[in-house]
Amino acid sequence: MTTRTRILTGITTTGTPHLGNYAGAIRPAIIASRDSNADSFYFLADYHALIKCDDPLRIQRSRLEIAATWLAGGLDVDRVTFYRQSDIPEIPELTWLLTCVAAKGLLNRAHAYKASVDKNVETGEDPDAGITMGLYSYPVLMAADILMFNAHKVPVGRDQIQHVEMARDIGQRFNHLFGQGKEFFTMPEALIEESVATLPGLDGRKMSKSYDNTIPLFSSAKEMKDAISRIVTDSRAPGEAKDPDNSHLFTLFQAFATPAQSDEFRSELLQGLGWGEAKNRLFQLLDSELGESRERYHQLIERPADLEDMLQLGAQKARSVATPFLHELREAVGLRSFVAQAQVATTTKKKAAKAARFVSFREDDGSFRFRLLAADGEQLLLSRNFADGKTAGQVTKQLQSGQPLDVRNEDLSFSVWLEGECVGDSPAFADSAARDAAIETLRVALTPVQE
Numbered sequence: 001m002t003t004r005t006r007i008l009t010g011i012t013t014t015g016t017p018h019l020g021n022y023a024g025a026i027r028p029a030i031i032a033s034r035d036s037n038a039d040s041f042y043f044l045a046d047y048h049a050l051i052k053c054d055d056p057l058r059i060q061r062s063r064l065e066i067a068a069t070w071l072a073g074g075l076d077v078d079r080v081t082f083y084r085q086s087d088i089p090e091i092p093e094l095t096w097l098l099t100c101v102a103a104k105g106l107l108n109r110a111h112a113y114k115a116s117v118d119k120n121v122e123t124g125e126d127p128d129a130g131i132t133m134g135l136y137s138y139p140v141l142m143a144a145d146i147l148m149f150n151a152h153k154v155p156v157g158r159d160q161i162q163h164v165e166m167a168r169d170i171g172q173r174f175n176h177l178f179g180q181g182k183e184f185f186t187m188p189e190a191l192i193e194e195s196v197a198t199l200p201g202l203d204g205r206k207m208s209k210s211y212d213n214t215i216p217l218f219s220s221a222k223e224m225k226d227a228i229s230r231i232v233t234d235s236r237a238p239g240e241a242k243d244p245d246n247s248h249l250f251t252l253f254q255a256f257a258t259p260a261q262s263d264e265f266r267s268e269l270l271q272g273l274g275w276g277e278a279k280n281r282l283f284q285l286l287d288s289e290l291g292e293s294r295e296r297y298h299q300l301i302e303r304p305a306d307l308e309d310m311l312q313l314g315a316q317k318a319r320s321v322a323t324p325f326l327h328e329l330r331e332a333v334g335l336r337s338f339v340a341q342a343q344v345a346t347t348t349k350k351k352a353a354k355a356a357r358f359v360s361f362r363e364d365d366g367s368f369r370f371r372l373l374a375a376d377g378e379q380l381l382l383s384r385n386f387a388d389g390k391t392a393g394q395v396t397k398q399l400q401s402g403q404p405l406d407v408r409n410e411d412l413s414f415s416v417w418l419e420g421e422c423v424g425d426s427p428a429f430a431d432s433a434a435r436d437a438a439i440e441t442l443r444v445a446l447t448p449v450q451e
C-alpha cells in the first residue's frame, strides 16, 4: 500500500485575490492536487478572517470571491476536499483542546503578535493596546486546521513558517500528554514554493495589497489592462535595448509564459521593443491565459447557491474525517461517555479485545476478505477484497497495531481507512446512535491489550 501525501492549505478571507495570490498560492496548489498520490485539503480560513476584519460584508464577499477563484482556476472538487473552516465545528473544538496544552510562552513569541506589541511600545501605548485574544491565539487555531486532518505538507508563504512550526510543537505536546505511545497527530511540514513564492507588483516590490501595487485577477480585462499600463519601467526609449533580467515586467511575463514564449519576448526586449508594446504583449498573454477562467469566475459568482452546495458537500467530506477523529481525541483527554467509561475502566475492555475476532474467507473470484466480529457475534466490519492472503493478513495486523484508527462516517454506516485507502465497511445501522456505538465497540476491540 502506498502512503499518500496529505496537502493542506487555507486562505484568509479578507480580500479579493489578485494575480500574485493566484500565481503564488492558488495555481500551484491546484496543480499539486492533480498528483494521484496526494490528498488535498484546501479551505477558506474564514475564522482567521474575523481576527483581522470586523466588516461582515467584506468577509462575506471575500469568501464568495475566493471560493469562485479556486473553482475558476480549475480545482476539481471531486478530487480534493474543499471547504470553509467555519463549516467544520470540530475545528474550534480542537482549538480548545490544543489551547489547553499550548504554552503561553510559545505564543508570546509569535511574530505577528510581537510586531503589534513592539509597535505599541514604540508609540508609548500600553503593550496590549488593540490586541485581541483572537490575534494572540491565531497560531492555535491554525494548528487545529492543520492537525485536524493530519496534514504532511502545508504550502504557505514565508511569513507562515513559524505557525507551522508551532503546530508541530503543540501537536507533539498533545501526543506526549495523551497519546500513551500512540501518535495522534502527524508532524506537518511547511512547503515553500521558491520559484513562485513572490510575484513582483507594479513597482517591483512583492505584489501585495498592503503595498497597493497589485494586478487584479478576474475583475475585468479593462482593469487588468489599466493596471499593466501602470507597471514601472526604466526610461529607455523604443529602439533602445532593454534588460529583461532587471525588468519585473519580464518576470511577470515569465510567470505565465512557456519557456519558448519567454525566450522570444526576451530577445525582442534585447532588440529594443518599446515598453508600451511590451505591456501590450503582457496583457495579451495574461488575457489568453486567464480569459476563460475569468468568464467561469463571473458565472460562478452569479450562482452563489451552487457554490454554497459545493461547499456543503466539501464540509461533509471534511467532517467525515474530523468527526470520528475528534471523538477519539475527546476520549483521550477524558471527555468520555459515562457508559463507555464504565466499560473501559473495568476489565471488559480486555475481554472485548480478546473476544472480538477476525474471520477470513475467500470469495469465488479467489480474492481474500475478512470480517471483524464483536464478542456477541455482531459484524462490525467487512473488509474490501484483497488479491492475496498476505495483504489481508497485513491489514488485520495494522488494524490492531494501536495506530490511530481512521474511521469515516458514511450516513448510517462507516468505513475504515489505512494510509488513504478504504479497507473495510460496516453494515448499515438502524440509526446514527447504533452506528456510533458500533464504532466505539470497534475501537475498543482493536485497542491492543496492555498486559
Ligand code: TRP
Pocket: 008, 009, 010, 011, 012, 045, 048, 141, 142, 145, 146, 154, 155, 156, 157, 160
Ligand atoms: N494564516 C494563513 C495565512 O494568512 C492562512 C491559514 C489559516 C492557513 N489556517 C491555515 C494556511 C492552515 C495553511 C494551513 O496565509
